[in-house]
Amino acid sequence: MKKIIGLAGSMKKHHSSSEYLLSVALEAAAEQGVQTELLRLNDYNILPCDGCGNCMNGKHCHLLKDPEDQLTELYDKLKEADGFVFASPVYALSLPAVWKNWIDRCEPCSDEDLDFEYYNYDRVAGVKGKAFTGKVAGQIVVAAGPGHEWALASLMPCFTAIKLSMIASAGISLIEYDGQPGIRKRSWSKPIEEAEEAKMMARAVGMRVASSLGFSYFDLPGQSGAGQGQGSGGQDPMEQDPMEQSREHGMQADPWSAFTVQNVKDEEIALGELAAERPRIFVIGDQQASVRCGPLLEQLEQQFGGKAACALIARVGQLPHFITHEFVKEKTGQTVPGFELYYDWEDKLASRCSLAPGQPAILVGRSREEWRLFAVDEAEGREIGRVVDYLDEVVV
Numbered sequence: 273m274k275k276i277i278g279l280a281g282s283m284k285k286h287h288s289s290s291e292y293l294l295s296v297a298l299e300a301a302a303e304q305g306v307q308t309e310l311l312r313l314n315d316y317n318i319l320p321c322d323g324c325g326n327c328m329n330g331k332h333c334h335l336l337k338d339p340e341d342q343l344t345e346l347y348d349k350l351k352e353a354d355g356f357v358f359a360s361p362v363y364a365l366s367l368p369a370v371w372k373n374w375i376d377r378c379e380p381c382s383d384e385d386l387d388f389e390y391y392n393y394d395r396v397a398g399v400k401g402k403a404f405t406g407k408v409a410g411q412i413v414v415a416a417g418p419g420h421e422w423a424l425a426s427l428m429p430c431f432t433a434i435k436l437s438m439i440a441s442a443g444i445s446l447i448e449y450d451g452q453p454g455i456r457k458r459s460w461s462k463p464i465e466e467a468e469e470a471k472m473m474a475r476a477v478g479m480r481v482a483s484s485l486g487f488s489y490f491d492l493p494g495q496s497g498a499g500q501g502q503g504s505g506g507q508d509p510m511e512q513d514p515m516e517q518s519r520e521h522g523m524q525a526d527p528w529s530a531f532t533v534q535n536v537k538d539e540e541i542a543l544g545e546l547a548a549e550r551p552r553i554f555v556i557g558d559q560q561a562s563v564r565c566g567p568l569l570e571q572l573e574q575q576f577g578g579k580a581a582c583a584l585i586a587r588v589g590q591l592p593h594f595i596t597h598e599f600v601k602e603k604t605g606q607t608v609p610g611f612e613l614y615y616d617w618e619d620k621l622a623s624r625c626s627l628a629p630g631q632p633a634i635l636v637g638r639s640r641e642e643w644r645l646f647a648v649d650e651a652e653g654r655e656i657g658r659v660v661d662y663l664d665e666v667v668v
C-alpha cells in the first residue's frame with residue numbers, strides 16, 4: 273500500500289491550526305486507500321548545520337554521529353513515504369526556523385546519499401536526499417494575516433532542486449480560528465474544526481497528493497522523444513521499439529550506431545559496433561539507479577554469461593567544472609567490480625532513449641539491427657522476465 277507522510281512544522285504542542293489541517297488532509301488521502309502517518313518536525317532534535325563542508329566532499333556529516341542528533345531517525349521514516357504533505361504556520365512572513373534548519377541538514381542524510389553521486393549538480397544545488405527525489409508533495413500554510421503566499425514559495429527552490437514534485441499548495445489566513453490562548457478568549461474566536469473553507473483546501477491537497485503518487489513532473493522525456501512521454505496518453509517510449517521510434521522521428525534506420533559510449537580506456541565506441549562483435553546485454557543506469565544496477569548485472573550474468581557479454585553503461589549527467597571524468601571513473605568502477613564498464617557522458621544515450629532519472633534500463637542486442645530496450649521500473653520482476661524471454665529467444 274502506498275504511503276503519505278504528513279510533516280507538521282508548528283512550534284505549538286497544542287491547538288496548532290496547521291497540524292489540524294494536516295490531519296484533515298491525511299484523512300482525505302486515507303479515504304483514497306492510502307496509508308498515512310503524521311510526524312512532527314519539532315519532535316526531532318535536528319542539530320544545525322555548521323558548514324563543515326564534509327558532505328560536499330563525499331564525507332559523512334559529523335553531526336550524524338552526534339548522539340543528540342535525530343536527523344537519521346526522521347529521514348528513515350520519510351524514506352517509507354511515497355508522498356508528503358507539509359504543513360506549517362507562518363512566522364515573520366516565512367516558515368518557522370525548524371524548516372530551514374531541517375532543509376539545511378538534508379544534504380548528507382544517509383550513507384546511501386553519499387555514494388558517488390555527490391559530484392552531481394543536483395546535489396550541490398540545494399536540498400538533497402533520496403527520501404524525496406521523484407516523489408510528490410503538497411503543502412499547507414496557515415497565517416493569522418499576511419505571509420502564507422511567501423511562506424509557500426520559500427522552500428520551493430529547495431524542493432525543486434531535489435526533484436520533489438510540489439503538486440498542491442494551500443495558503444490561508446485564519447486569525448479567528450487561531451489556537452493562541454490570547455485569541456481563543458476573544459468573542460470572535462472560533463474552533464479550528466469549524467474552519468470549513470480551510471478544511472476544504474486541506475482535503476483538496478490531501479486528495480491531490482494521494483491521486484498523484486508515482487507521478488513526477490521531472491520525469492520528462494528526452495529531447496528527441498518530446499511529446500511521447502508518460503502522461504501524454506501515448507505509448508510509453510520505453511515500451512516502444514527504438515527502431516520504430518527512429519522511423520517516427522524521421523531518422524535513419526539503425527539509430528544505435530549513431531551513439532557512442534566511452535570505455536575505461538578512453539576509447540569512444542559506437543554501440544552498433546559493439547553488438548556486431550558479440551551479443552550484448554547492457555544495464556544502463558545513473559547514479560540513483562546504481563544500487564540496483566550491480567545486482568541486476570549479476571543476475572543477467574548468471575543467466576546469460578558466456579552466451580552474451582554483460583556490461584554496465586553508467587549515465588553521467590552534466591558535471592560541475594571541478595569534477596573530472598577520471599574522478600567519476602574511479603568512483604563508478606568501484607560500484608560494479610569485475611564488469612565491463614562504459615560511460616554515457618552528458619546522458620546523451622539515456623535522453624535519446626527517454627530514460628527517466630533513476631530508472632535503470634536493459635539494452636540487449638545480438639546484432640546492431642536488433643537492439644531492444646527494456647525499462648526496469650517498479651514492476652521489476654515482470655520487466656526482467658521480459659528481458660529474459662527475449663534473451664532466451666535471441667541469444668541462446
Ligand SMILES: Cc1cc2nc3c(=O)[nH]c(=O)nc-3n(C[C@H](O)[C@H](O)[C@H](O)COP(=O)(O)O)c2cc1C
Nearest residue numbers: 282288289290361362363364365415416417418419
Ligand atoms: C513568531 C511568530 C511570528 C508570526 N508571524 C506571522 C506573520 O508574519 N504573518 C501572519 O499572518 N501570522 C504570523 N504569525 C501567526 C501564525 O502564523 C498563526 O498563529 C498560525 O495560525 C499558527 O499556526 P499553528 O497553530 O499551526 O502554529 C506568527 C506567529 C508567531 C508565533
